[in-house]
Amino acid sequence: MSKLLYDNLVRMSRSFMLKMCLLFFIAVPAIHIILSKNNPRVTEYGSINIEGLFFIPMVFSVLAGTFLAHDYLQNTIRNKLIVGHTRTNIYISNLLCISAYLFIMVILYEAVAMGIGIPVINDKSLDGDIITKNMLFVIPMLISISSITVFLGMTLKSNAGTMALFMFFYASMAFGIFAIDPEMSYDWIKEVAKWLPSAQLMMLNNAQVVDEPVLKIVYAAIVTAATTGGGLVLFKKADLK
Amino acid sequence: MEYVMKTQSLSKRYKKFTALDNLSMNVPKGSIYGFVGKNGAGKTTLIRIITGLQPQSEGEFEVFGAKDSTKDIYQSRRRMGAIVETPSIHLDCTAEENMLSMYRIMGIPKDNRVNEILTLVGLGDVGKKKAKNFSLGMKQRLAIAMALCNDPDFLILDEPINGLDPQGIVEIRELILKLNHEKHITVLISSHILDELSRLATHYGFIDRGRLIREMSAEELEAECKKCLCLTVSDIGALTAYLEEMSADYKVTGDNSANIYSDIRINALITALDKKGCEVLHISEKEESLESFFINLIGGEGNE
Structure with a gap:
């Protein structure tokens, strides 16, 4: 599996889409901070930092979806099977690669947000303890997002997977928005939002530690296990051309 | 005899369609095995199963002695190289x-x-050109090069000369022969270009509608592709009467012509016909080609 993972990491690093994503995740927080500096109502950079994470899955899904679809559209997945790699190893190596780059995107985003945000906006009221706990909470959410991405990408086996990913994360972001809207009184929306990792990211802020973290981490673990297990089963049975 | 690949009652069904039906074949070690069949006969389906792209519905196979149901099959596949249908290459590289x-x-x-490998397949001078700008022939060559990366002992080539120009076909043929003769690589080639296959193969497997109809060596095929004498005469009756007397194997092909498959003395034939007032207008020797053999084989199965 290490050979497959190495090849995935190298090919992803050379992709044009990755370069666009990196540019995006550097430019967006930087521009946001610069534009916010002269706005007297902005007293904290928090809106750029942890609260900006919610859109990352949507943008990242385009990169991940095209990367996963590539192997099917150009039939290069054959090369991996013909030389004796198991389907499990192929699936897991894709999952690890997607997870690694998702974490890189988030770290890059946070580095820019904090690196520029703190000196430019200089908010001294931020609680490092809250930020740290919320950032740790993000880790299982990101793993869950990766597993959903690989499940949809490798099940749909085409650029339709990319579209499905984007739509899924857009929809789950909407659940997150409705869940935090005080005028939205539907409890079922809040319950559904607890299961959706990108909706959970929507609910993060720097003022308080996330609500019911253990329950949401358990939900994320269940989603990760279900999508990874289900994806493996479907991939192992799939007739590939 | 040692076999690199064996299949035992291999079947593959897609809902109501049967792509492979109880197929059992053996690829001898060191051979160039020509896998012959029409479009849609099941050649690529078999190759996909052997290479692990698709699971079979029934039956089993083994490669280098490792059964597909064991984990050893993954080790065995590392000794294989394959091109399945279309080149599997990264077009942006x-x-x-x-x-x-x-x-x-x-x-x-x-x-x-x-x-070295790129030069061997004729791509030594492509430089930084991306594969998406390659011609189909160049993509095919690159696919062959990639199949040779791990120095395989068994090479599976699914229609390898598709898209190649005549010179390219000759080069690939010579490459395959070189790999087989010098490096003792066993080669399984599927093709419907029978003329080209006849210059390469040491063994043949004929497949039609998912079933293996015949499996034979090149020597057996040569014996079966009968040589014959083609005669055009002025009196077909006189010819057939003589041939009946001689208990010869023959076939009347027209109003004044016939093919004689038995070994007969031409001088005696002409003398005998001359005595009966029959003139021999044309005489030539003909050998049945692989194409006509295959068509007769399939046609025979189709008429059952």
């Missing part, structure tokens, strides 16, 4: 980058063989 990707997947460190 150069030829060298594609080769290096294969090297990474196989865990082989980069070495001088990359350029």
